[in-house]
Amino acid sequence: xxxxxxxxxxxxxxxxxxxxxxxxxxxxxxxxxxxxxxxxxxxxxxxxxxxxxxxxxxxxxxxxxxxxxxxxxxxxxxxxxxxxxxxxxxxxxxxxxxxxxxxxxxxxxxxxxxxxxxxxxxxxxxxxxxxxxxxxxxxxxxxxxxxxxxxxxxxxxxxxxxxxxxxxxxxxxxxxxxxxxxxxxxxxxxxxxxxxxxxxxxxxxxxxxxxxxxxxxxxxxxxxxxxxxxxxxxxxxxxxxxxxxxxxxxxxxxxxxxxxxxxxxxxxxxxxxxxxxxxxxxxxxxxxxxxxxxxxxxxxxxxxxxxxxxxxxxxxxxxxxxxxxxxxxxxxxxxxxxxxxxxxxx
DNA sequence: CAAAGCGGAATGGTAGGTTC
DNA sequence: GAACCTACCATTCCGCTTTG
Numbered sequence: 001x002x003x004x005x006x007x008x009x010x011x012x013x014x015x016x017x018x019x020x021x022x023x024x025x026x027x028x029x030x031x032x033x034x035x036x037x038x039x040x041x042x043x044x045x046x047x048x049x050x051x052x053x054x055x056x057x058x059x060x061x062x063x064x065x066x067x068x069x070x071x072x073x074x075x076x077x078x079x080x081x082x083x084x085x086x087x088x089x090x091x092x093x094x095x096x097x098x099x100x101x102x103x104x105x106x107x108x109x110x111x112x113x114x115x116x117x118x119x120x121x122x123x124x125x126x127x128x129x130x131x132x133x134x135x136x137x138x139x140x141x142x143x144x145x146x147x148x149x150x151x152x153x154x155x156x157x158x159x160x161x162x163x164x165x166x167x168x169x170x171x172x173x174x175x176x177x178x179x180x181x182x183x184x185x186x187x188x189x190x191x192x193x194x195x196x197x198x199x200x201x202x203x204x205x206x207x208x209x210x211x212x213x214x215x216x217x218x219x220x221x222x223x224x225x226x227x228x229x230x231x232x233x234x235x236x237x238x239x240x241x242x243x244x245x246x247x248x249x250x251x252x253x254x255x256x257x258x259x260x261x262x263x264x265x266x267x268x269x270x271x272x273x274x275x276x277x278x279x280x281x282x283x284x285x286x287x288x289x290x291x292x293x294x295x296x297x298x299x300x301x302x303x304x305x306x307x308x309x310x311x312x313x314x315x316x317x318x319x320x321x322x323x324x325x326x327x328x329x330x331x332x333x334x335x336x337x338x339x340x341x342x343x344x345x346x
Numbered sequence: 347c348a349a350a351g352c353g354g355a356a357t358g359g360t361a362g363g364t365t366c
Numbered sequence: 367g368a369a370c371c372t373a374c375c376a377t378t379c380c381g382c383t384t385t386g
Contacts, residue, residue, distance in 0.1 A: 005376060015353040020377055028378085031351065053375035056358045 003045035011041035055117055063093045065113030065121045071098040073227060074283040079124050082304025099125060101193060103133050110140040120150040120311035127157030127197040134158035152311040154303060156197040162320045164307045168201035171296040171326030175278055176209025178328055179248050183336045185215055188239040189222045190232055190251040190260060202252050202280060225256045232256025236263035247275060247337035254279035254286050254295055272335035282329055292331035299324060
């Protein structure tokens with residue numbers, strides 16, 4: 001059996017109360033001699049306080065919950081890494097729920113994290129454009145806020161609350177403007193899951209950039225992917241078969257962009273000589289793939305750290321939104337379209 | 347007599363056991 | 367089958383003794 005504080009107190013020859021004062025870092029005064037005896041006994045017995053018992057007496061669970069869509073996706077890996085670093089500095093344990101974009105599982109994880117009495121909840125899973133679901137999410141989130149616990153969102157949600165908000169729209173718009181400036185007129189889009197607000201914001205940004213340049217974007221130029229490498233690969237195959245003469249493919253994240261590059265290579269096309277490809281996210285591998293990826297830098301480290309810090313700050317009278325501007329990183333996966341295409345457009 | 351230092355016991359949520 | 371107990375374990379309020 002693991003040692004309890006009763007065992008430590010017995011071995012040290014003091015009361016349980018005194019042992020607790022030494023071991024819990026209480027401000028209450030304990031003489032140096034007694035303190036030393038308690039620490040020695042605890043060390044001998046390899047005593048570790050029972051976190052559940054601590055939580056039971058209301059001294060907090062020292063845990064925070066994070067809800068993501070997919071832990072294997074580098075977007076969430078980097079985000080959680082940053083959250084984890086700030087949490088560790090504060091002596092907090094991070095519990096992660098990964099829902100695989102299943103809305104019911106999202107809610108179920110929120111309930112489970114609440115059941116574990118996490119002291120704060122960060123919802124890093126992207127929001128969805130579904131008002132009925134948003135209402136259910138709002139009710140779940142209120143369980144936390146009504147009990148004085150903090151909830152912070154990353155990305156746009158239809159749920160009121162403090163938020164770290166990357167500017168997906170303008171990031172995509174700037175990237176779209178880059179392709180237009182390079183001379184591309186026939187651009188295929190590999191979109192993300194349609195319900196996600198992140199997908200919609202990025203798509204709208206692109207649409208605006210093209211519309212401003214008078215370039216049409218028809219539904220057949222948009223293929224839906226699932227944010228995975230394989231999803232990008234298949235979406236690119238479908239796009240190239242359906243829309244002839246594409247000179248650029250813009251994927252809504254880096255993984256799908258890499259899948260698209262592989263699909264193009266398989267068709268004997270060279271990036272960027274024949275077709276330019278862009279990603280979104282600027283994950284750690286984006287600069288190392290061949291060719292290095294032109295993409296939108298999303299400062300995930302900063303976003304995760306700011307979300308965690310926001311979650312550790314008491315709620316204010318008004319909802320706080322931390323806007324995160326996004327910047328395009330131009331690398332070698334983009335170039336002007338092939339000469340004949342440029343001539344054809346005039 | 348006040349302050350310092352320590353101990354007793356209540357407390358919390360839940361599962362499993364006991365009693366009527 | 368409902369109602370009540372108890373154990374789990376760490377923390378902390380309250381109270382007690384000792385010391386200066």
